[in-house]
Every structure is written in structure tokens, then in C-alpha cells.
Amino acid sequence: MTTRTRGFLRDNGLGLGFGLAFLLALVGQAIAGHAEFNNQLATDGLAQVGFGEYLMSSDFAVDVxxxxxxxxxxxxxxxxxxxxxxxxxxxxxxxxxxxxxESDKDQQVGRYAHRHSPRWARGRGFRRHVYSHxxxxxxxxxxxxxxxxxxxxxxxxxxxxxxxxxxxxxxxxxxxxxxxxxxxxxxxxxxxxxxxxxxxxxxxxxxxxxxxxxxxxxxxxxxxxxxx
Structure with missing residues (x-):
């Protein structure tokens, strides 16, 4: 693993970690949901559906x-x-x-912005108002x-x-x-x-x-x- 890769993983660990956890949980939900859905279809005497068909179904979409x-x-x-x-x-x-x-000084906007502040924080009027919210x-x-x-x-x-x-x-x-x-x-x-x-x-x-x-x-x- 290169130094750049290690640095990227360190700098983005929180987002990457929870992003991976989200994907694993979503896959787990899809697998469990598919089994539960087919069990309900079997109970109702209906034909079961494949995994891909379940992923495209409204039942999976609404649960997510x-x-x-x-x-x-x-x-x-x-x-x-x-x-x-x-x-x-x-x-x-x-x-x-x-x-x-809070005040413009506390929020570092307008004339209180510094050189590393986002461009819209240094602006005025509508752009700054939108960026502020x-x-x-x-x-x-x-x-x-x-x-x-x-x-x-x-x-x-x-x-x-x-x-x-x-x-x-x-x-x-x-x-x-x-x-x-x-x-x-x-x-x-x-x-x-x-x-x-x-x-x-x-x-x-x-x-x-x-x-x-x-x-x-x-x-x-x-x-x-x-x-x-």
C-alpha cells in the first residue's frame, strides 16, 4: 500500500468506514428481505421471485x-x-x-473570512445566505x-x-x-x-x-x- 493510499484512507476513514457498513447492511437487508418476501408469497400460494426481481420490487424500495x-x-x-x-x-x-x-465575526463570513474560507463565505448577498444554510x-x-x-x-x-x-x-x-x-x-x-x-x-x-x-x-x- 502506497503512502498516498494510506493517507487517503486515514483522511477519509469515517466516511469510508460508514459507507462500507452501509453497503454491507443494505446487502444483508436485501438477502433477508428476499427470503421473507418469498416466505410470504409461499404462504399466499403464489410463485416465488428471484433475487434480482425482488431488488426491483416496490416492497424492497419502500423498506429502504x-x-x-x-x-x-x-x-x-x-x-x-x-x-x-x-x-x-x-x-x-x-x-x-x-x-x-451568531455574528459574522463568529461565523467567519464576509469581511471576517480568511484566505482559506470557502469562496461563497467571502461573498455577499444571496450566495452567502444560501451557503450559510x-x-x-x-x-x-x-x-x-x-x-x-x-x-x-x-x-x-x-x-x-x-x-x-x-x-x-x-x-x-x-x-x-x-x-x-x-x-x-x-x-x-x-x-x-x-x-x-x-x-x-x-x-x-x-x-x-x-x-x-x-x-x-x-x-x-x-x-x-x-x-x-
Missing amino acids: TENWQSEYLQFFLYITATVWLLQRGSPESKEMDKAGT SLGLVMGTLFALSWLSQSIAGVAAYNEEQLRQLQAPIDWGNYVGSADFWSRTLQNWQSEFLAVASMAILSVYLRQRGSPESKPVGAAHTSTGVEG
């Missing part, structure tokens, strides 16, 4: 996208809510006197797109089940207002909200040495916005 949209919602809300909402003693919170969007905008857009994908795949999967039971299919609008859609959606949302709240509160009192998601081991419980 309903998880994606809840994750992107979690990060979108967390990114935007932590501008104003604080948690004393948590490294996940800003310091207690920094609620809000770009992370939240992109996360919100990804949530909206994955939510839409979930609803489209969901209505297709729901209607397939309706036809198997010799019942009439429904349109997209009725599905989005149905109990099936909101049951799928809210069971993911509540788990994401619980996880964020747990992390914000538990990190006040508990530590993980060396992690930027934790305060230094010896930091006071009241220390806020301090990372280890």
Missing part, C-alpha cells in the same frame, strides 16, 4: 426509503434545531450564550425526496397486496393519508427523536474517551459545547 427519510429528517431537524435549542452540559449543544445564527437545505431536500420515494414505492407495494387479496387499489393521495403509510413513517420518526434526545442528555453525564461526540473525561457535567 422509509429508513432513509427518517434518518435525513433526524439530521435536518438536529442541524436546524441546534441553532436555537440548547442543552446545558452537552457536547451536542452550543454554549449557552450562543443561541441563534446549505447543509440544512440539502438535508431537508434529501428528506423530502426520500419521503416522496417512500410514498410512491409504498403505494405500489400496498396496491400489490390489495390485488393479492382481491381488493381494489388506491391512489397516491389516499395512500399518503392512510394508516399504513403513517404507521410506517411514525415508527421510524419516534425512534430517531428518542435517539437524538438520549444522545444529547446522556452525553452530559457519560463520557467516551477520545470521541468528538463526548466531552473530555474530566470535564465538568455543566461544561457545554466542549468536545473531547
